[in-house]
Amino acid sequence: MLASEPTRPDRDPLDAALTWLSNGHKVALATVVRTWGSAPRQAGSQMAVRDDGDFAGSVSGGCIEGAVIEAAQDVMNTNVPRKLDFGVSDADAWAVGLACGGRIEVFVEAVR
Amino acid sequence: MNIETLKTIQALRANGQALVRAVDLQSGEELLIDPQDDSSELALAARDAARADKSGPVEIAGRDWFLGVFNPPLDLVIVGAAHIAQPLAAMAGLAGYGVRVIDPRTAFATAARFPGVAISHDWPDDALAKAPLGPRSALVALTHDPKVDDPALATALRSTCFYVGALGSKKTHATRLERLKSHGFDSAALERIRGPVGLAIGARSPAEIAISILAEMTRELRAGNEVGQTSRPRTSS
Incomplete structure (x- = not known):
């Protein structure tokens, strides 16, 4: 895969992960495991993240992808899975909050 | 996720076969489960999840699993x-x-x-x-x-x-x-x-x-x- 290829959130995250791995990239996979209230993507939704921050798929309507990509880059190096919790109840919710008012738990693991 | 797991999932999906991936949310340990399998409590939960086409968490014997459903179209x-x-x-x-x-x-x-x-x-x-x-x-x-x-x-x-x-x-x-x-x-x-x-x-x-x-x-x-x-x-x- 060319580095210049644009990010396509609609492509199959598992397909993308396989392609990236075969091209020598590090890859992590984020999965929505639990949702409360109104959440944009249901449990099972996945996003593959490449070491350079490129990604495929989605875990929300775009609200938390930035934070998930950052955590994924950490996880692909440590190989220690992480659970991330996003909601609107935090005081700093504006930073990575969900505008819809829901809450999402995301599991992030390395693919190797 | 192990890369071999990933390859298996993609091969089964391309073949139109349903499968469920169980992952331990603490350790990251993973299992691929055939939804026809009913030999364990985890497999039964996977079968129900596949039938309902609904991925989700399940707690079995004190372990937190996530069941990811991969159904054919x-x-x-x-x-x-x-x-x-x-x-x-x-x-x-x-x-x-x-x-x-x-x-x-x-x-x-x-x-x-x-x-x-x-x-x-x-x-x-x-x-x-x-x-x-x-x-x-x-x-x-x-x-x-x-x-x-x-x-x-x-x-x-x-x-x-x-x-x-x-x-x-x-x-x-x-x-x-x-x-x-x-x-x-x-x-x-x-x-x-x-x-x-x-x-x-x-x-x-x-x-x-x-x-x-x-x-x-x-x-x-x-x-x-x-x-x-x-x-x-x-x-x-």
Whole structure:
């Protein structure tokens, strides 16, 4: 895969992960495991993240992808899975909050 | 996720096979589970998740697992390349179905009228023997011709498909049920057939009727999975 290829959130995250791995990239996979209230993507939704921050798929309507990509880059190096919790109840919710008012738990693991 | 797991998932998906991946949310340990498997509590939970097409967390023996469901695409079989079949095929495609049209009358089911649709000119029971209906399948009979519709409906009733619909007035439907009854189907089986087909939304044009059918299919598929919200049983009229 060319580095210049644009990010396509609609492509199959598992397909993308396989392609990236075969091209020598590090890859992590984020999965929505639990949702409360109104959440944009249901449990099972996945996003593959490449070491350079490129990604495929989605875990929300775009609200938390930035934070998930950052955590994924950490996880692909440590190989220690992480659970991330996003909601609107935090005081700093504006930073990575969900505008819809829901809450999402995301599991992030390395693919190797 | 192990790369070998990833390759297996993609190979099974390409092959149209359902599978569930269980991952321990603490350790990251993973298992691939065949939803036909019922040999453990985890496998049973995976089977239920696959049936409901719903990924989600489950706690078993003090461990937090996440069950990720990878189901094959939804499958819609339209029997009869009637007027309604065209908008129904197009709309169902948008809703994520792989669509097949079966019509032994070769003049009706043509690639020009049904772009992107798998067309079979076999008789329905033959076509459905070659590519059987499964729990992700819906069948809608549209020909009005008992010679074509009846074998299709009989095959559907013997299958695990989630939706069976048949076009026709209440009167047509009543005589259809009588015929199928004489073929040995009891009233519980016959109640699976949605006829007159579609939700009663006052649909008139072929496209509107297609909307009502697709809406009813969606309700059977989704609402039927919610505990206490099943759309069945429905009183027959």
